[in-house]
Every structure is written in structure tokens, then in C-alpha cells.
Amino acid sequence: MPRWAYRKLWWQVLRQEAPPDWSQRLDQLLHETPAERARAYERLVRWYLWRVASLPQRPATELEADWEAAVQASAQLLLQPHVPDLAVARVRHALLLLRRRRPAEARETLARITPRDPHYPDALYVLARAWLSEESYEEAGQAWNRLMQIAPPNWPRLPQAMYWLGVCYAVGLRSPEEAERIWQQLLQSQPQATWERQAVLLRLALLRHHRATAEEVLALLRQGLHSPLEGNPYLSRPQLEDWLQSVWQQWMERKDWAAARDLGRLWLDTAGKDSPKGKRWLAFALARMAEQAWLRQTDGEDLPAAELDEMRATYREAGELFEELACAWPAEIAHPDSSQPNSPSRRDYLYLAAVCFQRAQDFPRAIRLLEQGLSELDKSPSRSAPQTDDLRQEMLVMLGECWHQMKLPQKGIEALQRALLVPGSHRIRGYYQLALALMELGKLDEAERALREILTVPVSAQEPPEYRKALSALGHLHFRREQYETAAEYLEKAIGRYPPDSAPAYSLRYWLAECYRLAGKQEDRKAVAADTETRRQFHRQQKRKHLQRAADTFDALAQSLLAREKKQPLFADLSTLLRESRFALGDCYFHLGEYEKSASVYETLAREYERQLAGLRAWFEARRSYLAAGRSEDALRCIDRAMQVLEQLNDQDLAPTRMTRQQWVQYLEEARHSIRQAEQLR
Numbered sequence: 177m178p179r180w181a182y183r184k185l186w187w188q189v190l191r192q193e194a195p196p197d198w199s200q201r202l203d204q205l206l207h208e209t210p211a212e213r214a215r216a217y218e219r220l221v222r223w224y225l226w227r228v229a230s231l232p233q234r235p236a237t238e239l240e241a242d243w244e245a246a247v248q249a250s251a252q253l254l255l256q257p258h259v260p261d262l263a264v265a266r267v268r269h270a271l272l273l274l275r276r277r278r279p280a281e282a283r284e285t286l287a288r289i290t291p292r293d294p295h296y297p298d299a300l301y302v303l304a305r306a307w308l309s310e311e312s313y314e315e316a317g318q319a320w321n322r323l324m325q326i327a328p329p330n331w332p333r334l335p336q337a338m339y340w341l342g343v344c345y346a347v348g349l350r351s352p353e354e355a356e357r358i359w360q361q362l363l364q365s366q367p368q369a370t371w372e373r374q375a376v377l378l379r380l381a382l383l384r385h386h387r388a389t390a391e392e393v394l395a396l397l398r399q400g401l402h403s404p405l406e407g408n409p410y411l412s413r414p415q416l417e418d419w420l421q422s423v424w425q426q427w428m429e430r431k432d433w434a435a436a437r438d439l440g441r442l443w444l445d446t447a448g449k450d451s452p453k454g455k456r457w458l459a460f461a462l463a464r465m466a467e468q469a470w471l472r473q474t475d476g477e478d479l480p481a482a483e484l485d486e487m488r489a490t491y492r493e494a495g496e497l498f499e500e501l502a503c504a505w506p507a508e509i510a511h512p513d514s515s516q517p518n519s520p521s522r523r524d525y526l527y528l529a530a531v532c533f534q535r536a537q538d539f540p541r542a543i544r545l546l547e548q549g550l551s552e553l554d555k556s557p558s559r560s561a562p563q564t565d566d567l568r569q570e571m572l573v574m575l576g577e578c579w580h581q582m583k584l585p586q587k588g589i590e591a592l593q594r595a596l597l598v599p600g601s602h603r604i605r606g607y608y609q610l611a612l613a614l615m616e617l618g619k620l621d622e623a624e625r626a627l628r629e630i631l632t633v634p635v636s637a638q639e640p641p642e643y644r645k646a647l648s649a650l651g652h653l654h655f656r657r658e659q660y661e662t663a664a665e666y667l668e669k670a671i672g673r674y675p676p677d678s679a680p681a682y683s684l685r686y687w688l689a690e691c692y693r694l695a696g697k698q699e700d701r702k703a704v705a706a707d708t709e710t711r712r713q714f715h716r717q718q719k720r721k722h723l724q725r726a727a728d729t730f731d732a733l734a735q736s737l738l739a740r741e742k743k744q745p746l747f748a749d750l751s752t753l754l755r756e757s758r759f760a761l762g763d764c765y766f767h768l769g770e771y772e773k774s775a776s777v778y779e780t781l782a783r784e785y786e787r788q789l790a791g792l793r794a795w796f797e798a799r800r801s802y803l804a805a806g807r808s809e810d811a812l813r814c815i816d817r818a819m820q821v822l823e824q825l826n827d828q829d830l831a832p833t834r835m836t837r838q839q840w841v842q843y844l845e846e847a848r849h850s851i852r853q854a855e856q857l858r
Contacts, residue, residue: 199245202220213252213256214253214256214258214260217249217250217252217253218253218265220249221246221249221253221268224242224245224246224249225246228242228243228246243272243275243276246272247269247272247276250268250269251269253265253269254269263293263294263298263299264295266285266286266288266299267286267295267298267302269282269285270282270285270286270299270302271302273285274305279306279307279309279310282302282306283303283306283307286302291326296326297326297327300319300326301323301336303319304316304319304320305340307319308340308343308344311348313348314348314349316340316344316348317341317344317345317348320340320341320344321341323337324337324341329365334366335362335366335372336372338358338359338361338366338372339359339375339376339410342354342355342356342359342376343355343379345358346379346383352383355379356380356383359376359379359380363376370403371408371409371410374403374405374408374411375400375408375410377396377399377400378396378400378401378411378416378419380396381393381397381400381423382419382422382423385422385423385426385427386426390427390432390435390438391435393423393435394435394438394439397420397439398442401442401443401445401446405446413447417447417453420439420443420453420457423439424436424439424457427439428460428461431464433461433462433464433465433468434461436457436461436464437458437461437462439457440455440456440457440458440461441454441458443457450504452501452504455497455501456501458494458497459494459497459498459501459528460494462490462491462493463491463498463528463531463532466487466488466491466535469484470535473487474641475675476674476679476681477678477679478679478749478750480747487535488536491532491533491535491536492532492533492536494528494532495528495529495531495532495536495541496529498526498529499525499545501525502522502525502526502529502545502548505521505522505525522552523549523552523553526548526549526552527545527546527549527570527571530542530549530571533545534578539578539582542574542578543575543578543579543582546571546574546575547575550568550572550575553567553568553571562599565598565599566600566601566602568598568600569595569599569600569601569602569603569606570600572591572592572595572598572606573592573595573602573605573606575588575591575595576588576590576591576592576595576606576609576610576613579591580609580616585613585614585616585617586617588609588613589610589613589614592606592609592610593610596610603629603633604630604642604643605640605642607626607627607629607630607642607646608626608627608630608642608645608646608649610626611623611626611627611630611646611649615653620653623649623653624650624653627646627650628650630642630646639673643673644674645670647666647667648666648667648670648684650663651667651688651691652687654666655687660694660695661695663691664691664692664695667684667687667688667691670684671685677736679747679749679750682733682736682750682753683749683753685729685732685733686730686733686753686756686757688729689726689729689733689760690760691726692723692726692729693722693723693760693763693764695722695726696718696719696722696726696764696767697767699715699716699718700715700719700767703715703716719767720768723768724764724768726760726764727761727764727765727768730757730758730760730761730764731761733753733757734754734757737753737757755781755785755790758780758781759778759781759793759794759797761777762774762775762778762781762797762801763797765777765801766804771801771802771804774797775798775801775802775805775807778794778797778801779794779798781794782795782798782814782817786821787825788825788829789825789829789830789833792818792821792825792840795814795815795817795818796818796847798810798814799811799814802814803851808854808855812848812852815848815851818844819841819844822837822841
């Protein structure tokens with residue numbers, strides 16, 4: 177009767193028709209039928225494990241109850257006499273205890289399995305896992321090593337054992353060499369162990385990234401991520417992202433931007449194009465890469481056109497990624513007050529995207545993002561915090577810069593004036609941009625006040641770049657007012673703050689010389705207008721002093737650029753600067769009365785720029801110098817050479833002169849006629 181009742185109850189359990197207290201009834205019936213106990217408890221353990229595996233979406237409390245019931249049934253099974261496959265039951269019971277976080281009890285159960293038992297390798301495997309669960313790496317390593325000695329080569333769990341032994345060495349025993357040895361052995365001897373091999377490749381990349389080259393680490397990562405991650409019991413995407421985050425962070429700290437970029441691209445290929453981590457890694461790496469070229473350009477270095485294009489394209493790609501991150505950011509954590517403290521907020525991503533697009537010269541896009549970012553700041557709970565004010569000021573300054581670049585200086589002025597009302601560390605930059613916008617509108621007095629504000633702001637030992645730019649801008653401002661001596665003073669101060677071989681230094685030296693040259697001509701006009709001989713003599717002396725300084729400065733600049741040209745070709749701007757410096761040098765010599773020197777400078781230029789518009793110009797200027805020196809034949813020769821150059825130029829070449837070919841011919845013929853007429857009058 178009890179046996180029949182037991183079987184009926186078990187049938188009801190399988191059909192899910194059992195009464196609520198079926199487990200208590202089952203225990204009672206098994207107590208009355210000892211012969212069925214071992215088989216029944218075995219069946220009960222398997223049934224609970226089946227429920228856990230086949231119905232995983234149930235509430236956690238139900239799942240935990242099934243696990244606990246499986247442990248209880250397994251414990252009852254081990255109490256029965258004559259249990260078939262007792263070692264198998266003990267290993268399974270130990271695994272269940274581990275699942276319930278009871279490693280000490282699991283070890284006690286495994287201790288009953290003797291080394292002679294065929295299932296002893298399984299027992300050692302679970303024993304090692306028990307030690308590992310308590311982070312007892314030394315004991316776990318001993319168990320794994322013992323297992324490696326006795327397990328047959330075809331033992332199914334050997335790849336797992338090798339993997340976990342490597343983890344013990346790498347994580348707990350701080351022995352990366354041993355870990356690498358074990359893992360390399362796994363890669364060579366276990367070609368069928370797909371999951372273990374993938375996990376090992378990724379672990380090796382993590383292990384080596386401190387000492388191996390980035391290329392080696394990336395090669396391991398590409399191998400490991402070549403296969404899908406889904407289903408691998410040794411890996412989870414969050415865990416792997418944490419590993420890769422540490423690798424990426426180290427490469428960023430080492431300024432290995434290219435490796436960090438490649439890692440970001442690799443993770444996007446693996447995790448999908450919408451992976452926030454992948455986008456973030458790639459965006460920051462790209463921005464850092466582009467920043468290196470941008471900083472060199474900011475320091476005054478002339479970048480080749482190809483490098484400029486690459487820098488802007490890199491910034492554009494980074495900006496697009498930052499913008500995507502901002503758009504994907506959940507609205508409920510749009511502000512750092514309610515998000516993780518070390519994680520960029522939506523407004524941070526908008527700011528970073530705007531910086532990238534501004535430096536990529538995509539100003540409309542930068543303006544749109546800056547306006548969105550400022551709107552986010554206005555909504556922020558900490559809108560009055562110092563850090564928020566500083567960011568608001570910087571974004572307003574950037575907005576003003578972008579409007580100025582788009583040739584809308586009035587809008588730029590409005591944004592910059594708002595920026596200067598906000599407390600922050602970007603006031604100097606704001607004043608400088610405000611001055612540029614005011615100068616563009618011709619408001620020189622207001623621009624000068626803004627620039628002088630920069631010079632009065634206390635600065636640290638390291639001056640901000642706007643300080644030297646302000647000195648330069650004041651020089652150009654006084655140049656526009658024809659206050660050449662004052663302009664020269666500011667330009668000299670600015671030159672001393674730039675590297676001597678930088679493009680800004682060369683440009684400032686040119687304008688300094690031009691100040692001296694025009695100051696000399698100014699003194700010449702004053703001498704003509706003077707009402708006494710004493711005043712005339714004074715102004716003539718001043719004229720010679722200024723013109724001589726101009727000639728010396730133009731000559732030194734030309735020699736510096738020629739020396740640089742011998743080492744490497746000059747960029748277009750510097751080539752223009754070299755040419756114009758030499759033309760200006762010839763003009764200085766002419767007004768100093770050194771006509772032979774002037775003619776020599778122009779003839780040299782004419783030969784160097786043969787078949788170019790500059791050559792035509794040089795021959796014509798040489799004509800003037802020879803005439804002043806009283807050498808009419810040489811002046812006529814220069815006109816003949818100018819005619820030859822004119823014949824070699826096309827009409828498009830003459831466009832900058834705003835004269836047609838016919839007008840040039842007429843002009844040169846009139847000059848020739850004038851010289852011959854003057855000779856006849858002698």
C-alpha cells in the first residue's frame with residue numbers, strides 16, 4: 177500500500193497535480209518504504225535540478241527554494257545504504273552546497289571520496305572550486321595541480337581545470353609566468369575547448385598589457401573576440417568591459433592614443449555599434465589623438481594641409497560619437513547630481529562634442545550643441561555651483577568664438593559679454609575673443625579696453641596663450657591707427673613669448689619690420705611738413721633710424737626663412753612672408769637712398785620668381801632703383817625683362833594686379849618712353 181501511494185503521489189508531482197503538502201507526504205511514504213528511498217531521493221534531486229534549469233524565469237524566491245530542496249534531497253540520499261554511484265552523488269552534493277555558498281560542507285563531503293575512486297578527479301575539481309570560492313588560492317592551486325597530475329589527457333573537465341588553475345596563479349598567487357605557462361599549454365593541447373580558449377586569450381591580453389606592446393595585446397583581443405561571447409560560462413559582458421576598461425585606461429595614461437582607439441573600434445565591432453563603452457573609449461581616444469596636432473598648431477607650428485585635414489576629420493568623428501552618447505543619455509540622469517560621480521553627464525558629452533566640432537571647423541554644429549549644453553546647465557539643480565559657472569562661462573566663450581568664425585561678430589559679442597558676467601577661469605580668453613570681434617566691427621577703443629583687461633588680470637608663472645595674443649592684437653590695433661611706434665612696442669613684447677622658429681613669431685617679426693618701415697615714411701612726411709630746418713633735420717634722422725631698423729629686421733627675417741627653407745620646404749604662408757619681406761627690404765634700401773642695394777635685392781627676386789607675377793613686379797621695382805641711381809640703361813633693361821615675363825604670364829596670373837595685359841603693356845611702354853625722354857633732355 178505505501179509503495180502504491182508513493183508512486184501515485186510521484187505521478188501527480190510529474191503531472192503538476194500534486195497537493196500543496198506533497199513533499200511532507202512523500203517523506204512520510206518513503207519512511208514507510210525503505211526499499212524505495214535511494215531511488216526516490218535520486219529522482220527527487222534530478223527533478224528539482226530539472227525545474228531550476230527548465231523554468232529559470234520564475235521569481236528568485238521560488239528558484240532558491242528549489243535549490244534548497246535539491247540540497248535536502250541530496251543529503252537524504254547520501255544517508256541511505258547501498259546508494260548506486262555513491263561518489264557521483266557526493267560530487268553532485270558538493271556542487272549543490274557550493275551553489276548554496278557552503279564550501280566547508282562541500283569539502284567535508286568530498287573528503288569521503290578516496291584517491292582510488294574513478295571519480296576522484298571530479299572530486300578534486302570540485303574541491304578546488306570550493307577553495308577558490310573562498311579566495312583560498314594557495315589551497316585551490318594545490319588541488320588543481322594535483323588534478324593535473326592524475327587526470328587522463330581526454331578527461332572532459334581538463335580544459336576547465338587548466339583555465340581555473342591559471343586564474344589562481346594570475347589573480348591570487350601573483351605568478352603571471354605560471355599562469356601564462358598553464359594557459360599556453362591549454363591553447364596548444366585543447367583545440368576543442370572553445371569557451372576555455374576564448375577566455376584564456378582574453379585573460380592573456382589582460383595579463384600582458386602591463387608589459388607587452390599594444391600590438392601584441394590587441395592581437396590577443398582580436399583572437400579572443402573573433403567568436404561571439406554569448407554562452408561562454410567563463411565570461412560576462414560587464415566583467416569583460418571592466419577588464420577592457422583597465423587596459424584602455426592604461427593606454428590612455430601612457431598616451432598610446434592609437435591603441436586606445438583600436439580597442440574602442442574592436443569593442444564596437446564585438447558589442448555592437450550602439451555600445452556606450454565602445455563609443456566612449458573611441459571618442460576620447462580620437463579626441464586625444466587630434467588634440468596633439470591641435471596643440472602644436474596652437475603653439476604656432478605650421479601643419480601640412482594633409483595633417484590639418486586628418487586632424488579635423490578625427491575631431492569630427494569624435495564629435496559625432498560624443499553627440500550620440502549625449503543623445504542616448506537617459507533623461508533621468510542628465511545631470512551629474514543624480515548620476516554616478518565619475519561618469520560624464522549629458523551636458524559633459526554635449527560640451528565635448530561641441531569642442532570637437534569647433535576644432536573641426538564645423539561651427540554651425542558646434543553652435544547647436546553649445547546652445548543645448550547651456551540649456552542643460554540652466555536646468556541643472558546645481559546651476560549656481562562654481563564648477564557649473566566655470567563650464568557655463570567656457571561654453572559661452574566658445575559660442576562667441578563660433579559666431580565670430582561665421583562672420584557674425586555682433587552675435588559673438590553678445591555671447592562673450594554674457595560670458596564675462598559669469599564667474600569662471602575663462603575671462604582672459606573671453607576678453608581676447610571680445611576684442612577680436614570688436615576690432616572686426618571697427619570699434620577699436622572698446623577692443624583696446626578689452627585687451628588691456630587681459631594685461632591687468634593676475635596670471636600664474638605660466639602665462640595663458642591669450643596673454644601673448646593680446647600683446648599681438650594691441651600691436652595690430654595701433655598699426656591700424658597708424659601709431660606705428662606704439663604698435664612696435666607691443667609686437668616686440670609678443671615676439672619674445674613665442675618660440676623663435678614658430679609661424680606666429682615669423683609673422684610678428686614681419687609686422688614689426690613693417691611698423692618701422694611705415695614709421696620711417698611717416699617721419700618723411702613730417703619732415704616735408706616741418707616749418708623749420710631743425711625740425712626737418714630731426715624728422716629726417718628719425719626716418720633713417722626707423723628705416724634702418726626696418727631693413728635690418730626684414731633682412732634678418734628673410735635670412736631665417738631662407739635657412740629654414742634649406743632644411744625643409746616652406747608652407748605657403750611662410751613662402752609668402754619670405755617673398756614680401758625681401759620686397760619690403762628693397763623698398764627700405766630705396767628710401768634710405770641705397771639704390772644699388774635696392775636694385776640688387778629686386779634683381780635677385782626677379783630671377784627667383786621668373787615666369788611669375790612676382791618676377792614682373794620685381795623687374796619693375798628694379799627699374800625704379802636704377803633710375804634713382806642714374807643708371808638709365810639698366811632701367812631700360814629691367815623694362816625689357818618685365819615685358820618678357822609679361823608675355824609668359826596668362827590673363828589669370830594678372831588678376832591680382834587688377835590690370836589687364838593691355839594696360840600692363842601700355843604702362844611699361846610709358847615707363848620706357850619716360851626714361852628715353854629724360855635721357856634726351858640731358
